[in-house]
Amino acid sequence: MSRKKQHIVRNIGVLLVVLLIFLAFGAFLRFRIDLTEDRRYSLHPATEEVLEEVQEPIHVEILLVGDDLPAGMRRLQRSIEETVRTFDAFSNQKISFSYLDPLSLPEEDQEEFILQLNDYGINPTSLMVNQTGGQQTKLIFPGILVYNEEFETGALILKGEMGMGQEEILNQSIENLEFELSNAIRKLSNPGSGAIAMVMGHGEMKEDDGYGLVEALDGDFELFKVPLEQARTVEDLVNFELIFIQGPQESFTEREVYLLDQYVMHGGKLVVLTDGVLVDVTQAGGEGTLAFPFENGLENLLFKYGIRVNKDLIQDLNFGYFPVMGGNFGNQEQLVPLPWPFYVQASRMQDHPITKGLDVVNFRFVSSLDTVMAQGIQKTPLLFSSDFTRILPAPARVAFRDMEMEPNVADFPLRNLPLAYLLEGEFTSLYKNRFLPEGFDQADFKESGEGKVVVIGDGEVFQSQVDFQSGAPLNLGEDPFNQMVFANRIFLRNLVQYLQNPDGIIASRTRTFQIRPLNRVKIVEQKSFWQILNVGLPVALLLLLGTGVSFWRKKKYS
Numbered sequence: 001m002s003r004k005k006q007h008i009v010r011n012i013g014v015l016l017v018v019l020l021i022f023l024a025f026g027a028f029l030r031f032r033i034d035l036t037e038d039r040r041y042s043l044h045p046a047t048e049e050v051l052e053e054v055q056e057p058i059h060v061e062i063l064l065v066g067d068d069l070p071a072g073m074r075r076l077q078r079s080i081e082e083t084v085r086t087f088d089a090f091s092n093q094k095i096s097f098s099y100l101d102p103l104s105l106p107e108e109d110q111e112e113f114i115l116q117l118n119d120y121g122i123n124p125t126s127l128m129v130n131q132t133g134g135q136q137t138k139l140i141f142p143g144i145l146v147y148n149e150e151f152e153t154g155a156l157i158l159k160g161e162m163g164m165g166q167e168e169i170l171n172q173s174i175e176n177l178e179f180e181l182s183n184a185i186r187k188l189s190n191p192g193s194g195a196i197a198m199v200m201g202h203g204e205m206k207e208d209d210g211y212g213l214v215e216a217l218d219g220d221f222e223l224f225k226v227p228l229e230q231a232r233t234v235e236d237l238v239n240f241e242l243i244f245i246q247g248p249q250e251s252f253t254e255r256e257v258y259l260l261d262q263y264v265m266h267g268g269k270l271v272v273l274t275d276g277v278l279v280d281v282t283q284a285g286g287e288g289t290l291a292f293p294f295e296n297g298l299e300n301l302l303f304k305y306g307i308r309v310n311k312d313l314i315q316d317l318n319f320g321y322f323p324v325m326g327g328n329f330g331n332q333e334q335l336v337p338l339p340w341p342f343y344v345q346a347s348r349m350q351d352h353p354i355t356k357g358l359d360v361v362n363f364r365f366v367s368s369l370d371t372v373m374a375q376g377i378q379k380t381p382l383l384f385s386s387d388f389t390r391i392l393p394a395p396a397r398v399a400f401r402d403m404e405m406e407p408n409v410a411d412f413p414l415r416n417l418p419l420a421y422l423l424e425g426e427f428t429s430l431y432k433n434r435f436l437p438e439g440f441d442q443a444d445f446k447e448s449g450e451g452k453v454v455v456i457g458d459g460e461v462f463q464s465q466v467d468f469q470s471g472a473p474l475n476l477g478e479d480p481f482n483q484m485v486f487a488n489r490i491f492l493r494n495l496v497q498y499l500q501n502p503d504g505i506i507a508s509r510t511r512t513f514q515i516r517p518l519n520r521v522k523i524v525e526q527k528s529f530w531q532i533l534n535v536g537l538p539v540a541l542l543l544l545l546g547t548g549v550s551f552w553r554k555k556k557y558s
Contacts, residue, residue, distance in 0.1 A: 043090055044508040046501075047182040051091040053189050056148050060084050060097040060181070063122065063141040064157065070127065072170045073140065080144065080157060083177045087185075095185075102141050117141060120154030123485065142173075146184040153187045153219075155180040159357050159490075172357045179508045183497075186505060187219060194241035194500060197226040202296070203249030205463060212464035212476040213244060216489045217496060229253070233444070234262040241500050242269045245298070247459025249278070252297035255437045261301055261430050265449035269499040274298060275459045276311045276367030277394045285324075288399020291365075291392075304430040306374030307421055307455045313396045314366050314419075314457075315341035317388035317412050323468075323481045324400055335468075337481065339403050345486075346419055348384040353502070353509040354422070354494045355382050359487040362479065367457035369418050376426035381418035383491075388412040423453040452499050462492050 043051075062084075064077050081097060088095040102113055114124070122143030142158035157180060158173050196217065198210050205213075214223050221241065231237055237259060245260075252260075264270050279291035293311035302309065320343035323335040344363040349355040361383055368391055371379050390412045432447040464473040467480050474480060477488040497506040 043086065043178060044182075044505065046504045047087075047178055047508055048090055050182050050186050050189065050505060051087060054091050054093045054095075054185065055189065057094040057096070058091075058146060058148050058185060058188065060095065061100045061145040061147075062097055063100055063102060063117070063143045063145065065099045065101045066138070066140065068138070069140070072166060073127070073142075076142070076158065076170055076173060079174045079177055083181055087181060100145070103139065117143065117145075117154060120145075121156045121485075121489070122154055123156070125158065144181065144184070146181070146188060148188050151188050153184050155184050159359065176357055176509055179505055182505045182508065195222045195224060195239065196496070197224055197237065197240040197243045199228050199243060199245045199248075200225045201227045201229050201250075202252060204246050204459075206247075206249070207460065207466070208464040208473040210246075211473040212462050212488075213246070213492070215464070216462070216476045216492050220493075221496070228256045228259065231256075231259055233440075234259055234266060237263045238266050238268065240268070242271060242496060244271045244273070244462075246273045246462060248274060248296045248298075251295060254297075255439070257297060257301050258431060258437045258440060260298075262446060264305075264427050264451035264453060265429050265446040267449055267451050269452045269454075271454045271456075271495070271499070272298060272302065273456045273459045273461060274309055275365065276309045276457060277313060277365075277396065279313070279365055279396075279398050281322075281365075281398065284398050284400050286399075286401070288397055288401060290395040291398050293394045301430050302453075302455060303372060304374065305423055305427060305453055305455075306372055306377045306379055307423065307453075308370045308372055309455065309457050310368045310370060310391075311394040312368055313342060313392045313394070313398075314344055314363075314368055314385060314417060315390050315392060315412070316344040316385045317341065317407060317409065318345050318347065318386035319343055320345055320362060320479070321482055322400075335481070338400060339407070341403070341407065342398065344385060344419070346383045346385060348386065348416065350380065350382050350384075352380060352382060352422075353506045354498050355491065356509050358491055358494075361461070361488055361491050362477070362486040363419060363458045364460045365458065366419055366461075369421055369455065369457050371421070374423075375428065378424045380422040380424070382420040382422055383418070385415070385417040385419060387415040389414040389417050391417075419458070420454065420456040423455070425450065427451050427453070454495060454499070461488060 062077065062080050064073065064080065066073075069077065084095060084097045102110065102117065105113055117123075120143065122141055124139045124141055126137055126139055143154055143156045145152060145154045147153070157177065158169070159176060196213075198205070198213060210223070210225060217223060224240075226237075226240075226243075237243065243260070243263060260270060274296055275294060277291040278294040280289055283289035291313055299309070319339060319341040321337035322340035322343065324338045342365050344366055345360045346363060347360045349358050388409055391414065426448055427450070429445075429447045429449075431445065436442060436445060462476065464476050465478065465480055466472070467474055475489065476492065477486040477490075478484075479486065494506065494509075497504065
C-alpha cells in the first residue's frame with residue numbers, strides 16, 4: 001500500500017474512533033445548552049424534580065392536529081412538540097409523543113371519547129381555516145392526553161384571560177405549556193399527595209355538600225369532612241395540608257377560632273370563603289328581600305391577619321344571568337334569563353402563579369374586602385371586578401323587579417375592586433396577650449408563625465351549581481343556564497397547588513416569552529431589499545468563493 005493510501009486510511013480510522021467516542025459519551029452523558037434570551041428550552045428546577053421521579057415511560061398524545069391550521073395554531077402545535085422533546089431530554093425515562101385527531105375516530109367511539117376529554121376540561125374550539133373554495137369552520141381540540149401503562153390524564157392547552165387578543169392568548173398558552181405538561185406527569189407519577197379538611201358543623205356547603213371541591217381535586221388529594229367541634233387540640237389539625245371553610249351560615253365558637261388560629265401559627269394553610277351578608281335568593285320575587293349583615297365569629301381573626309370582609313354586596317356590569325319564570329308557553333313554564341349584577345364575572349386577574357392566564361371566574365353574591373394593618377403580612381389581591389362596579393351596603397335590597405330596567409352605567413362608578421386576597425408571611429396570633437379559651441394550656445400556645453391564608457368574600461365560589469332537570473350537582477364551573485364553563489375549577493386547583501408548594505411546578509407559570517411581531521410598515525417598505533439580501537447575497541458569496549478557490553488552485557498547480 002502506498003504512503004498516500006496509508007495516510008488516507010489512518011485519517012479515516014482516527015475519524016471513526018472520534019465518532020465512536022462521541023457516541024459513547026452521548027449514551028451516558030446528556031446535556032443541553034440553552035442560548036435563547038428568555039430561556040425557552042430550559043425548565044424550572046421543580047419541573048426537573050418531577051421528571052427525575054418518573055419511573056416508567058410516558059406517552060403524550062397531542063390532540064391539536066391538522067395541516068390547514070392557522071399560523072398561530074401551528075406555532076402552538078410546534079411548541080407542544082418542542083416542550084415534549086425538552087421534557088424527554090431531562091427525564092429519566094422515555095417521553096414520546098404522537099398526534100391524534102378525535103374527529104378521525106369511528107362515529108361509534110367518537111362521542112364517548114369527546115365526553116372523556118370533557119372530563120379533563122378539554123372542550124372543542126371552533127375556528128376558521130383556509131380551504132379550497134374559501135374559509136370553513138373547523139373544530140379543534142387544543143389539549144393533550146398523557147398516560148403510562150396504568151393511568152391516564154389530560155390537560156387543556158389553549159388558555160387566556162377574557163379580553164386578550166389572539167396573539168396574547170397563544171403566547172400565554174405557550175408560556176404555560178411547561179406547567180400543564182409537568183402537572184399531568186406529576187399526577188401520573190404521584191397520585192394523591194396530601195390531605196385536605198373541609199370544615200363542617202356551621203351550615204357549610206349546603207348547596208352541593210362539598211361536591212365541587214371533591215370533584216375538582218379528586219386524584220390529587222384526599223378530602224375529609226371535619227367537624228371542628230370534635231377537634232380537641234391543634235395536633236388534630238396540623239396533619240392536613242389545607243383547611244377549607246366554605247360559606248358558613250352559623251357562628252364559630254371561641255374554642256374553634258383558637259384552633260384555627262393555632263393551625264395557622266403552626267404553618268397551616270387556611271382558605272376562608274365567607275359572605276359578609278346572608279341573602280335568600282328564593283325570596284327575591286315580588287317585592288324582593290333584604291340581605292342582612294352576618295357575623296360568623298371569624299371577623300376578629302381575619303382582622304388580626306389584615307383583612308376585613310365588609311357587610312355589603314358588589315354589583316358589576318360584567319354580570320351573569322339568573323333564570324326566572326316568565327310565564328307559560330302552552331302548558332310549559334318558560335325560564336327567562338334575567339340580567340343579574342349580583343353574579344360577578346371576574347375577568348381581571350393578578351399576574352400571579354395562581355391566576356395568570358385564567359378565564360372568567362364566576363362569583364355569586366360577593367362582598368367587598370378591605371386590608372388593614374398587619375405587621376409582617378404580604379397581601380396580594382388575586383382577582384378584581386370590572387371598570388363598572390358599585391357596592392350596596394347592608395341591608396341591601398335583592399329583587400328581580402329591580403333588574404327589569406337596563407342598568408345605568410353612571411350608577412357603577414367603582415373599578416378594580418379586589419374579590420380575593422392571598423396573605424403570606426409571619427402571622428401574629430389573635431390570642432397574643434389575651435386569655436386563652438378554657439381547656440387550653442398556655443405552654444402549648446404559639447404566639448406567631450409562618451402560614452398562608454386566602455380570603456374570598458363569596459362562600460359559593462367553589463360550590464357546584466345544580467342541573468335543572470336532574471337536580472344533580474354539576475362539575476365545578478359549569479353554568480346550567482348560560483351553557484358556559486367558568487374557570488372556578490382551574491382557579492381552585494391552582495390555588496391548592498400554590499398553597500401546598502409555592503416553589504413547586506406552579507412557579508413555572510411565572511415564565512414569560514416575548515412576543516416579537518414583525519413590523520408591517522417595514523415589511524412593505526423594505527421587502528425588495530431583504531429579498532435580494534437573503535437570496536442574492538448567498539449566491540454571490542458562493543460565486544466569489546468558487547472563483548477564489550479556482551484561481552488559487554490554478555496558480556498553485558499550473
